[in-house]
Amino acid sequence: MAPPKLNEYERKRLENIRRNNEMMAALKVHSKATALSNHSKIVAKSYTVKLEKKPKIETPIVIRRSLRTRGIPPDSKGLDLDANSDSNTSTHNSPNKVEKFVQTLGPISMKDAYKGTDDSDRSFIESLVSMSNKGLLEEELEGPAKKKKTECSFELESLSLDPENIARVVPGRITQVRFFPSKDVNMIAAGNKFGDIGFWNVGESEIFLYHPHAAPISGILFQQHCLSKIYTSCYDGFIRLMDAEKEIFDMVYNSSDNACIYALSQPKNDANCLYLSEGKGGLAVLDNRIGKCSSHWDLHGARINTIDFNPQSSHIVATSSSDGTACTWDLRCIGGRKHTALRTFAHKRSVQSAYFSPSGSSLATTSMDDTVRIYSGVNLEDETSVYHFNQTGRWLSTFRAIWGWDNSYLFVGNMNRGVDIVSTVQKATVKTLESPHISAIPCRFDAHSFEVGMLAGATSGGQIYVWTSS
DNA sequence: AGGTCAATTACGTAG
DNA sequence: CTACGTCCATTGACCT
Numbered sequence A: 001m002a003p004p005k006l007n008e009y010e011r012k013r014l015e016n017i018r019r020n021n022e023m024m025a026a027l028k029v030h031s032k033a034t035a036l037s038n039h040s041k042i043v044a045k046s047y048t049v050k051l052e053k054k055p056k057i058e059t060p061i062v063i064r065r066s067l068r069t070r071g072i073p074p075d076s077k078g079l080d081l082d083a084n085s086d087s088n089t090s091t092h093n094s095p096n097k098v099e100k101f102v103q104t105l106g107p108i109s110m111k112d113a114y115k116g117t118d119d120s121d122r123s124f125i126e127s128l129v130s131m132s133n134k135g136l137l138e139e140e141l142e143g144p145a146k147k148k149k150t151e152c153s154f155e156l157e158s159l160s161l162d163p164e165n166i167a168r169v170v171p172g173r174i175t176q177v178r179f180f181p182s183k184d185v186n187m188i189a190a191g192n193k194f195g196d197i198g199f200w201n202v203g204e205s206e207i208f209l210y211h212p213h214a215a216p217i218s219g220i221l222f223q224q225h226c227l228s229k230i231y232t233s234c235y236d237g238f239i240r241l242m243d244a245e246k247e248i249f250d251m252v253y254n255s256s257d258n259a260c261i262y263a264l265s266q267p268k269n270d271a272n273c274l275y276l277s278e279g280k281g282g283l284a285v286l287d288n289r290i291g292k293c294s295s296h297w298d299l300h301g302a303r304i305n306t307i308d309f310n311p312q313s314s315h316i317v318a319t320s321s322s323d324g325t326a327c328t329w330d331l332r333c334i335g336g337r338k339h340t341a342l343r344t345f346a347h348k349r350s351v352q353s354a355y356f357s358p359s360g361s362s363l364a365t366t367s368m369d370d371t372v373r374i375y376s377g378v379n380l381e382d383e384t385s386v387y388h389f390n391q392t393g394r395w396l397s398t399f400r401a402i403w404g405w406d407n408s409y410l411f412v413g414n415m416n417r418g419v420d421i422v423s424t425v426q427k428a429t430v431k432t433l434e435s436p437h438i439s440a441i442p443c444r445f446d447a448h449s450f451e452v453g454m455l456a457g458a459t460s461g462g463q464i465y466v467w468t469s470s
Numbered sequence B: 001a002g003g004t005c006a007a008t009t010a011c012g013t014a015g
Numbered sequence C: 001c002t003a004c005g006t007c008c009a010t011t012g013a014c015c016t
Helices: A002-026 A054-058 A095-099 A122-134 A138-151
Strands: A159-168 A174-179 A187-192 A197-201 A207-210 A217-223 A226-234 A238-243 A248-254 A261-265 A273-278 A282-287 A292-298 A304-309 A316-321 A325-330 A343-346 A351-356 A363-367 A371-376 A382-387 A409-413 A419-423 A428-433 A442-447 A455-459 A463-469
Touching: A122 A226, A174 A217, A174 A442, A174 A455, A187 A217, A187 A463, A226 A261, A238 A261, A248 A273, A261 A304, A273 A304, A282 A304, A316 A363, A325 A351, A325 A363, A371 A409, A409 A442
Parallel strands: A217 A261, A304 A351
Antiparallel strands: A159 A463, A174 A187, A187 A197, A197 A207, A217 A226, A226 A238, A238 A248, A261 A273, A273 A282, A282 A292, A304 A316, A316 A325, A316 A351, A325 A343, A351 A363, A363 A371, A371 A382, A409 A419, A419 A428, A442 A455, A455 A463
16 A cells, blocks of 8 residues: 555645746736635634734843843853854845744743733633642543553544634644643643643633743643643753642753754653753752752764653653664663663664553654654564654654554554554554634644543644544 | 765745 | 745765
């Protein structure tokens, strides 16, 4: 099935390019009425939130360049990017290009970060706080999830997309999407390219949009026992902790040498430690008790795109990197001069993700070499490679195949605005979720921990589509 | 080995 | 409906 699919993608791509060229050429001529029927007729839901507080947002924001003039130590944030921003001398140079990586040190109040009308997020904040008071019992955390992981028997055919479950949650390209790990709500948090975080209670029309960061969001991490606290990591080099009780986005980490943070993760059994990837292949352990990194290792030759803990053994972690490899590590053995991976999974191009299956027995990677690979067996020595076109191009977030609710299926976006479902048993794409309601390509996904069949797909236009299982 | 540069081509929105 | 602007990824080709 692979060759015909490749041809189809290639044909579409080439056709796109050709059409663009034709249009360019046609600018000089005058004529043309060839209405190609494509899928641009779909009307996507638009914002329900009013974005009126622009001036408010800009006040607390500090231009990086001015940090020095304000007496802030230069090592807190360098300005290399400003210095060499001209190196990219493309045809366009927008005037506000200089404002990139603008960020405020210290906490930001949720009020200041809120992009809706004044205080209209009051009830949302209160609901977050009440969620945290309630908390989750250990058995609630383990019970259903475990049950689902072992004997999840939902039908792929039952997945459907209700138009109610579509919303534009943030402007622009979504880089991260996460369901709240809660039995009681179907709440989604989404982070975008601009550093916004949007919240959406699936099925409802209200959106709560905040701007705690100034660059692409690279991680959203919930505290399992306290849903009112959410960590966010960002290319701006900051990790913040949204605390709905204090109503702030606190700053818990500031990358020292102006390094981008590309991924954020946490082992299940240790709430004190955050694992983050920064810079060119670095993995750091942030100890919240001391507010500093207790370890910093150079594990890869290029940026680490994902960090994923094995659900069964929390000292085993998988990393995926743009250096073309995915690796598994034993955290107990890392350290010293040389870091040796348990296993290295070589790909022909950069690896965008490496995720353990719910049981922890398999690892799935997604790579720019146009494969989704599944490693299984006692030492993950059995490799299955499934062809999957992963050339998302410049404007889309890269594809990352995620696990569903058991070890049998992977979900990954495709360039035809569908969601490919890869069966690990049949070692092939067995089904593609499609809908006329989808008006853009879903790139990033999350599966609800407690609702089998509830799958969120996020696009580069800010929409989120939530499939449900009836 | 490591920097630089160009090419890629989806989506929302302004007109 | 069409045209414009986006621009923090990735890669290969070319240079030092």
